[in-house]
Amino acid sequence: MKQYQCIVCGYFYDENLGDPEHGIAAGTRWQDVPGDWSCPDCGVAKSDFEMVELA
Amino acid sequence: MSETIVIIGSGLAGITVARELRRIERERPVVVVSADDGGFYSKPGLSNALAAGKSAAQLLLTPPAQLAAQLGVELRAHTRVERILPAEHLLQTGAGPLPYRKLVLAMGAHPIRLPLRGDGAGRVLSVNNLADYAAFRCALDGKSRLAILGAGLIGCEFANDLLAAGAEFEVEVFDPAPQPLGRLLPPKAAAFFRERLEAAGVRFHLATGIDEVREDGGRLRLMDGRAGAHTATHTADLVLSAVGLSPAVELARAAGLAVGRGIRVDRTLASSDPDIHALGDCAEVEGRVLPFVVPIMQQARALAKTLAGNPTEVVYPAMPVVVKTPACAAVVCPPPPDVHGVWREQADAGGVRALFEDAAGTAIGFALVGGAVREKQALSAKMPAWL
Numbered sequence: 140m141k142q143y144q145c146i147v148c149g150y151f152y153d154e155n156l157g158d159p160e161h162g163i164a165a166g167t168r169w170q171d172v173p174g175d176w177s178c179p180d181c182g183v184a185k186s187d188f189e190m191v192e193l194a
Numbered sequence: 195m196s197e198t199i200v201i202i203g204s205g206l207a208g209i210t211v212a213r214e215l216r217r218i219e220r221e222r223p224v225v226v227v228s229a230d231d232g233g234f235y236s237k238p239g240l241s242n243a244l245a246a247g248k249s250a251a252q253l254l255l256t257p258p259a260q261l262a263a264q265l266g267v268e269l270r271a272h273t274r275v276e277r278i279l280p281a282e283h284l285l286q287t288g289a290g291p292l293p294y295r296k297l298v299l300a301m302g303a304h305p306i307r308l309p310l311r312g313d314g315a316g317r318v319l320s321v322n323n324l325a326d327y328a329a330f331r332c333a334l335d336g337k338s339r340l341a342i343l344g345a346g347l348i349g350c351e352f353a354n355d356l357l358a359a360g361a362e363f364e365v366e367v368f369d370p371a372p373q374p375l376g377r378l379l380p381p382k383a384a385a386f387f388r389e390r391l392e393a394a395g396v397r398f399h400l401a402t403g404i405d406e407v408r409e410d411g412g413r414l415r416l417m418d419g420r421a422g423a424h425t426a427t428h429t430a431d432l433v434l435s436a437v438g439l440s441p442a443v444e445l446a447r448a449a450g451l452a453v454g455r456g457i458r459v460d461r462t463l464a465s466s467d468p469d470i471h472a473l474g475d476c477a478e479v480e481g482r483v484l485p486f487v488v489p490i491m492q493q494a495r496a497l498a499k500t501l502a503g504n505p506t507e508v509v510y511p512a513m514p515v516v517v518k519t520p521a522c523a524a525v526v527c528p529p530p531p532d533v534h535g536v537w538r539e540q541a542d543a544g545g546v547r548a549l550f551e552d553a554a555g556t557a558i559g560f561a562l563v564g565g566a567v568r569e570k571q572a573l574s575a576k577m578p579a580w581l
């Protein structure tokens with residue numbers, strides 16, 4: 140499974156959970172998250188996220 | 195001359211410049227000097243960590259050794275820079291001299307200390323880094339009555355976090371302004387925000403300027419001098435001050451660099467000395483100090499390119515600030531400071547939507563509280579760029 144972590148605040152984007160509060164449905168793949176989505180915790184851009192592989 | 199880039203400060207600004215620079219070039223020697231332990235943490239998380247039950251150790255995202263290895267930099271922790279000698283391209287530090295080719299100032303800002311009178315003034319805390327947070331969390335143990343000085347962004351966030359953290363806490367917030375978030379929200383939005391926070395348990399004492407704190411048998415007594423003869427007093431077990439930040443300009447000023455409210459830099463983040471750049475909470479970019487995460491990321495990206503030999507001006511899109519108060523969602527995109535205009539506020543039961551319109555009737559800023567925050571993305575896209 141892949142997760143994406145905000146390099147600024149550590150927030151995890153989990154594809155299984157999405158970010159429904161901000162219009163990203165559960166199950167939305169990272170590449171389908173719109174480019175203007177921003178970190179719900181600190182506001183930085185999607186490009187400030189890095190992929191982390193979780194076992 | 196040494197080719198080394200020296201960065202003073204291991205906060206978000208210093209570390210992000212190093213990270214962005216490494217995306218462009220791996221070879222250039224980089225030294226990061228920091229007065230603190232050099233660990234990377236998320237500062238915005240400090241005002242949301244109590245309710246999440248997080249200790250300072252749990253807030254650390256990357257320990258110093260791992261950070262240095264990841265970035266391919268030399269990290270000199272617990273090392274304070276005492277003087278900058280621009281003519282010699284040299285720093286004097288607590289651990290000896292350090293030469294540089296290019297210098298990056300990322301020293302952050304100091305919490306403003308109110309000139310409080312009284313024998314309890316020394317016990318007033320502030321939280322501006324991970325070590326402060328550790329001390330604060332420890333000081334909270336066994337306390338229940340908490341006073342916060344300042345109803346700005348950070349004061350309100352801590353107030354909300356404390357109430358969410360424990361039923362034993364009573365939280366009172368003091369501010370000389372007539373409303374919370376006085377610098378950010380127009381009146382109706384502020385009134386809505388205030389009601390929501392009050393419903394969550396925050397007690398606001400507005401138009402109340404605390405100017406004296408006295409010891410009172412283990413507790414602290416806060417006094418509002420303007421109330422006349424100190425009649426209005428409040429007691430607290432612990433006082434947290436959150437009245438704002440002042441950019442760390444001392445070293446730059448002593449080195450003869452141009453300093454305003456922050457260290458003055460142009461759009462390439464160059465100071466009055468072309469070999470010294472500044473960014474983050476210590477910097478005043480084209481006249482504006484913007485002590486927030488998103489501007490720092492923009493600055494770091496541009497500066498990394500400049501340091502790699504490709505002079506690049508910083509670009510600021512509109513950068514709304516989210517207030518992290520779960521009791522009342524709020525997001526503000528402040529209008530440019532020098533533009534005249536009016537706030538137009540639309541309130542309903544679920545929230546307030548405020549647009550700041552310039553003389554031509556164009557919306558150039560907004561404030562959304564409650565349910566209205568849904569419009570953040572759509573409105574942001576319509577805002578003019580800041581720089």
Ligand SMILES: Cc1cc2nc3c(=O)[nH]c(=O)nc-3n(C[C@H](O)[C@H](O)[C@H](O)COP(=O)(O)OP(=O)(O)OC[C@H]3O[C@@H](n4cnc5c(N)ncnc54)[C@H](O)[C@@H]3O)c2cc1C
Nearest residue numbers: 203204205206207229230237238275302474475485486487
């Ligand atoms: C509680 C809180 C909540 C916040 N929430 C948000 C938010 O939700 N959204 C948002 O956008 N922003 C928020 N901010 C603001 C944001 O966190 C800051 O703008 C940002 O972290 C500043 O980074 P910096 O690197 O400029 O400064 P700092 O992180 O303060 O780093 C300064 C560094 O310089 C070092 N240093 C200073 N002087 C010297 C010296 N003489 N020698 C050597 N080293 C030195 C320090 O040790 C430190 O490593 C918040 C701030 C606080 C305090």
Ligand SMILES: [Zn+2]
Nearest residue numbers: 145148178181
């Ligand atoms: Zn984030």
